[in-house]
Amino acid sequence: MRLANRRYTGAKTRLLKQIDVVIRESFDYSKAHNLSFFDVFAGTGVVSEYFMEKPQFGRFVMNDFLDSNFAIYQAFFAQDCFNIDKLKEIQAYFQHLDSKTLEQNYYSEHFGGKFFSHNDALIIGEIREQLDKLLQSRQISQKEFYVLLASLLYSSDRIANTVGHYDAYRKNISLQDRFIYELIEPIKSNAKIEIYKEDSNALAKEFVGQKEHIDIAFIDPPYNSRQYSRFYHLLETLATNTKPKLYGVALKPQPQNISRYCKVEAKEAFKDLIENLAKVSKVLVVTYNNTCNANVRSNVRLKDKEIKDILEPVGKISLYEFDYKAFSSGKSSFKNHKERVFLCQI
Numbered sequence: 001m002r003l004a005n006r007r008y009t010g011a012k013t014r015l016l017k018q019i020d021v022v023i024r025e026s027f028d029y030s031k032a033h034n035l036s037f038f039d040v041f042a043g044t045g046v047v048s049e050y051f052m053e054k055p056q057f058g059r060f061v062m063n064d065f066l067d068s069n070f071a072i073y074q075a076f077f078a079q080d081c082f083n084i085d086k087l088k089e090i091q092a093y094f095q096h097l098d099s100k101t102l103e104q105n106y107y108s109e110h111f112g113g114k115f116f117s118h119n120d121a122l123i124i125g126e127i128r129e130q131l132d133k134l135l136q137s138r139q140i141s142q143k144e145f146y147v148l149l150a151s152l153l154y155s156s157d158r159i160a161n162t163v164g165h166y167d168a169y170r171k172n173i174s175l176q177d178r179f180i181y182e183l184i185e186p187i188k189s190n191a192k193i194e195i196y197k198e199d200s201n202a203l204a205k206e207f208v209g210q211k212e213h214i215d216i217a218f219i220d221p222p223y224n225s226r227q228y229s230r231f232y233h234l235l236e237t238l239a240t241n242t243k244p245k246l247y248g249v250a251l252k253p254q255p256q257n258i259s260r261y262c263k264v265e266a267k268e269a270f271k272d273l274i275e276n277l278a279k280v281s282k283v284l285v286v287t288y289n290n291t292c293n294a295n296v297r298s299n300v301r302l303k304d305k306e307i308k309d310i311l312e313p314v315g316k317i318s319l320y321e322f323d324y325k326a327f328s329s330g331k332s333s334f335k336n337h338k339e340r341v342f343l344c345q346i
Contacts, residue, residue, distance in 0.1 A: 001154045001184045003076050007164040008044045009231060012220060012287065015322060015339055016050045019285065022320045022341045023216065027283050034058035035215040038207075038281070040200050040273070045073055047218055052189045061214070063196040063203055065257050068153055068232060068239040070197040075150030076186055077193050080143035087147060087183060090134070094181040097123050105129065106243045110251055114169045115160050115234060120179035124156050127181065128241050151183045153235055165231040168250050201260075201269060204276040214281040221261040221270065223289055223300045229257035266301035271310045274344075278314035284344040286311070307342055315346040 004013050012019065029035055036059040039048045043064060051057050062073050099119035102108075107125030112118035131152070135145040159178040161169045196203055200221075207214070222228060229236060233252045237244060244253035260269040277284055288307060289300060304319075311317045320341040 001151070001158075001182050003049050003072075003184075003187065004044065004046050006044060006154055006157055007162075009165055009226070009228070010220070010223065011044045011046060013044070013046050015287070015341075016047065018320070018322050019047065019218075019287070019341060020050070022318075022343055023283070023285060026318055026343050026345055027216070029054075029056045029215075032056045032215075036061070036213065038214045038217040038277075039063065040204070040217055040219045040277070041221050042069065042073065043220060045069070045076065047220070048077070049187060052187070052191055057191060059192045059194075061194045061196070063198060063200055065197055065199055065259075066228060066232065066236060066239075067197070067257075068235040070195065071146055071239045072150045072153065073195045074143070074146040075184055077189070078143060078146070078195060079189065079193060080141070082141060082143045082147055082186070086140070087144060090140075090148060091151070091181060091183050094123075094127050094130075097126060099123055099177075102126050107238075110246055111234065113175065114251065115162065115166065116156070116179065117175040117177050119177045120159065120175075123179055123181075124152065124238075127152055128238060132241060147184060147186060149239065151181065153238055154184055155179065155181050156238065157235060160234070166234040166250065166252075167226075167231055201273050201276070204273055204280075208276050208279045212280045214277070216283045216285060217277045217281040219273070219277070219284060219286045221266075221273075221288075222259050223261075223302075225262050225301070227255070227258055227262050229259075230255065261301065263301075267306055267310075270302060270307070274310050274314060278344075278346055282346055284311070284315070284342075284346070286342040286344070288340050288342070289338060304340065311342060311344045315344040317342055317344045319343075 033056055035057045037051050037057050038061040040063060042048060042062040045062060048060050048062050052060060062077065064070060099122040102122045105125030108118060108121040112121035116124060131145060131148055134140045161173060161175055230252060246253055260266060288302060308317060322339050
């Protein structure tokens, strides 16, 4: 499985070429070399992956405060050594697990018959327990652990009984046993890659204090009130295996990793981020959409004027607009939906 083979709200997979065109129109990097790229809210990681294929870029900084995304970045992007033959042997063992021989576990008890079939949940839980044991007994390296964990995350998400997130599961459906454990394909790169799991605003301030130099900062913050840590709580639990107490119909843990960009203080957070990034970056690229008049949870937190008012004091801005099909669970209608790309040259 490749990096883009996952369901993720707001993923920029279909906008990569447009983002590239926007950057090149205002910042010609064709003759440059060893450029640095800061993926401030890296999400799926597909934007960094896209620019890693360009020889002009030599350093990438990837950040996201979700545990599941951090594990995925470590699996796909960290250039540490791993033994693929060993991983394939473990994969084969996992693929032959028989649910009839397995005891109940946290995942089967809570998610079986809901997000997964009961048998699939049994196997998913068993694999997750064995990954920790393999790491603790040093039978696998840290890199191998992340590759196997990301493979579990992708394989589980692929067959989950959802519409693409874990805010709810589809009811009145006969769940079939569909789980197949497949390995992800780690990315090979000659670039220097740094991976962080921090609050983006705090990390930007750290970079200012360290007098970092960033050529391009790509900023794709959450747009609305829907918290990603809540949308992907099951993957977060799989990533950490902390087995939290769950609440409500959607079986969510207590709130954690709550983003200010989804709350009323989004404007304040964005302003603080931009002011700090402007001190260490040459170009800021901000993506945001124009969702308004949908249900309250889907409407954007920042309006165009607010974004412009924050960007204008730090550099010259240009606005680009692209048609983009918005994510919908089927309950919201989005007309004339656009994805905006604000480019700010410091």
